[in-house]
Amino acid sequence: MNQQKVTSKICGSREECAPVLEQVLSFWSSDLTNDLPEEVHEHLLGCCSCIRVWIALEAASELASCDGSSSNLAG
Amino acid sequence: MSLNSDDSRIQKLIHYHYKKNKHLSPVFDAEDLYQETWIRLNESSETPPAVPAGLSEEDLVGQAVGRAAEKVFGKLRKRSQRKTAGEVQLECDPADCLPDTDLILDLRKQINDLPSDERLVIEMMRSGYEGAEIASCLHVSRQSVSRRKHKALRRLREVLGDEAR
Numbered sequence A: 001m002n003q004q005k006v007t008s009k010i011c012g013s014r015e016e017c018a019p020v021l022e023q024v025l026s027f028w029s030s031d032l033t034n035d036l037p038e039e040v041h042e043h044l045l046g047c048c049s050c051i052r053v054w055i056a057l058e059a060a061s062e063l064a065s066c067d068g069s070s071s072n073l074a075g
Numbered sequence B: 001m002s003l004n005s006d007d008s009r010i011q012k013l014i015h016y017h018y019k020k021n022k023h024l025s026p027v028f029d030a031e032d033l034y035q036e037t038w039i040r041l042n043e044s045s046e047t048p049p050a051v052p053a054g055l056s057e058e059d060l061v062g063q064a065v066g067r068a069a070e071k072v073f074g075k076l077r078k079r080s081q082r083k084t085a086g087e088v089q090l091e092c093d094p095a096d097c098l099p100d101t102d103l104i105l106d107l108r109k110q111i112n113d114l115p116s117d118e119r120l121v122i123e124m125m126r127s128g129y130e131g132a133e134i135a136s137c138l139h140v141s142r143q144s145v146s147r148r149k150h151k152a153l154r155r156l157r158e159v160l161g162d163e164a165r
């Protein structure tokens, strides 16, 4: 456990989380609404580490849409 | 106007320009199309402050996290509704699921730094386009679209590092 990251609670094991994170990345990239496979969904319900990554991806992509090539977007 | 509605505005604009210019595709480079979309979007903004007055970057990140969490938990909840009541419980404390600001900023940087061909594919996919449509629009093979997507995801995966164990 990483002592510096007090907020980063880890739930699943590396072996359990790795395939789920691949799915989360894929899911995030394709904006599918209802296609989370059942086993992925079940894992996510009990794994704050994987949910955290998904939230980070969503937040980062929202912020990326609002700067860079589109720095004048907010209003 | 909230960032959320801007986001949907961007998606609608990309969609609009894609549809509008689809017939021009043999002579209209998709990259130009994409850039034109951004330019028009910028031109159409009446008041363009990048950061609303009084809001720090941390505030913006915090707001984005709030919306992202809502979206993610909403999707999980929606997915759960298709199951029996006994199986829908979120076992995590939502507070434990919130990412660090640094991780988000690193990811944002990586997204902004993606090679334009990879970012375009990701943006289009997130706007609801399927691989075949993107391939047709960009005049590349579906394999190429898939390759760009996977390259982009691999770059993001690297940023996630230990977080994505």
Ligand SMILES: [Zn+2]
Pocket (backbone or CB within 6 Å): A011, A012, A013, A016, A017, A020, A043, A047, A048, A049, A050, A051
């Ligand atoms: Zn996990």
